[in-house]
Amino acid sequence: MRPFIRMLTPVLFVLMALTLSGCGEQFIVLDPKGPIGESQKDLIYISTILCAIVIVPVLILTAVIVWRYRDKPGSKASYKPNWEHSTKLEITWWGIPIVIILILAIVTVRYTHMLEPSKALASDKKPITIQVTSMDWKWLFKYPEEGIATVNYIKIPEDVPVKFQLTSDTAMNSFWIPQLGGQLYSMSGMAMTLHLQADEQGSYFGSGANFNGRDFAQMTFTVDATSEEEYKSWIEEVKSTSPALTMEGYEKLTEPGSSEVMLFSSFPVGLFEKIVTQYINGDGGAHQQHGSEPASEDADTADSAAANDESGTDNNAHHHGGH
Known part of the structure; x- marks a missing residue:
């Protein structure tokens, strides 16, 4: 029985590794398509290599020691019952981890500062702004x-920075586009800022990274990165062919439930500011957090956009449709 267990153990470890790896599915986090995702991939690789310098030798030595010093007839392993100290060994197994931890700390601090979500990306192109609201269980952009x-759909031009402003209508969630960058929380009463960019045209997966109820698995969305010409054409198409999002329509969206992709040619005046400030307790402003900014910064622009639609004037004469 014991030999059978020994033979079965490696097989079980292999099966577990295949299960956790998704049986060969692509690791999209390690296939970045933007500057933030690329830097985060580098940090993952550096951290993994530094940790492996400690972990791999320890695992190998553990196996060697267990095998060499196992109890067996005729064992030739040295027997030193009075041995208790070795300065060289102490320096080795304490010094190497300390040095690696120091290196890892320096690297992490450097990348944390460099990848601050609210820091604008260096670019000669003007960023576009997208206001994100997480709901139960859908995304409003x-x-x-x-x-x-839009609902559950984003289209952006390639090589153009995107400034996401994040908030939540209800419970806290986590906005995540793995191939473009790491996640950032969306929270009620806050307008958090996240800067991302797509360097290549393509279709990218996005989702909520938090467990937040019955249909949390349906909180996914698609991000299409296209040429600037195609992006402008899409904007004009949505304006000319899609219905307006009314306040009644928004209230309907806030009802718990998943949703298909939806497009709207306009939205109510001051909607983003209304969502951010809906839980104010008379203190004169929404709660703020590191990396956040006042909700009203772009709310005035949104007010102009919606008011322009309602007055029947030409949107193209007023909005910057071609960033």
């Missing part, structure tokens, strides 16, 4: 400068 809104 508003383009305040273009005056349109």
